Amino acid sequence: MRTQVAIIGAGPAGLLLSHLLAQGGVESVVLETRSEEYVAARIRAGILEHSSVELLEAAGLGGRIRTEGDHHRGIYLQWPGERHHLDFVDLAGRSVWVYGQTEVQKDLIAARKADDQEVHYEVSDVSLHDVTSDRPFVTFTDSSGATQRLDCAVIAGCDGSFGPSRHAVPAAQKFEKVYPYSWFGILADVAPSTDELIYAWHPNGFALHSMRSATVSRLYLQVPNGTDPASWSDDRIWDELATRLGHGQNGWKLNPGPITDKSVLPMRSYVQTPMRHGNLYLAGDAAHIVPPTGAKGLNLAIADVALLSKALIASLVDRNQSLADRYSDDAQRRVWRCTHFSWWMTTMLHTSGDPFDAELQLSQLRWVATSRAGATGLAENYAGLPIGY
Structure with a gap:
């Protein structure tokens, strides 16, 4: 098997990356250890930031957000005897949408199936090889029990905190x-x-x-x-x-x-740096985890993928490496801002x-x-x- 980008993980980060890459003319294959039904049913985040909605709409994935999501102008902050409304639109000119990760996943699965995206579910023994070379590859056991090899130019680790991608960065600094x-x-x-x-x-x-x-x-x-x-x-x-x-x-x-x-x-809060090692790039929970108080987890994954898709398209289509070389630094500026905000909200309220x-x-x-x-x-x-x- 051969492709341009091997994507490990078929959650929102992995499927959104495959979608954006396809729109930029880059082929990918997605590998996922869980079943499609399990991934689609995982109950996770429920809040989409203003920028996340803008990106999903620009990618042709925003139709159901507008018709089935719940548009919120702000939140209430409360303590005994007090409840105060903060209007984000009035304060910052931006709003949020209540639209669960399960719904985002449904939209992504439907879009990738419509484009005949190759996704292998229920794989096991996923291993990354030669990630610092120009010929990395991934080996895995498919759902039938057969051993497979996937050759590629780039590996994108979108497989969360328990996947193999995070551990393939040997000199990572961890916080x-x-x-x-x-x-x-x-x-x-x-x-x-x-x-x-x-x-x-x-x-x-x-x-x-x-x-x-x-x-x-x-x-x-x-x-x-x-x-x-x-x-x-x-x-x-x-x-x-x-x-x-x-x-x-x-x-x-x-x-x-x-x-x-x-x-x-x-x-817990977790940040791993760098988010790139050779031709392996990390996105989403593979690189960072935030407590849910600030509603940042899914939105950080979307932001990572937005940057990574542009970097890989520029590298693989236009032969311009500048965005790829900056990807980790560019992504981590937002990662640390969101990590701080999540910590701040958490320590203020618990x-x-x-x-x-x-x-x-x-x-x-x-x-x-x-x-x-x-x-x-x-x-x-x-x-x-x-x-x-």
């Missing part, structure tokens, strides 16, 4: 922070109790009211690391959400409903049990909510800086 709490997330078949997301600080811990559609709510609770979802009954979950989100305050009510999914997500920390957090929340300068800083980062930042 990591593990937070002392996790998110307990639920999906519930009930209409959202809010028109826009509520980020709530509470002495019991952080809570978030998000949504996936007009009929499905997505909610989160801060819990200790190692929490077993089975240890929380449905009644206990709704009672704690009601407490932290302020049920009954100023007439607001949290509407409970049937819970269809429970999961616990550990919180409780530690220390009364001193709590007073500092409340002071910061009051400043952000009442200062136009503070609110604008949050709005600019949350709604998303330009991809070329």
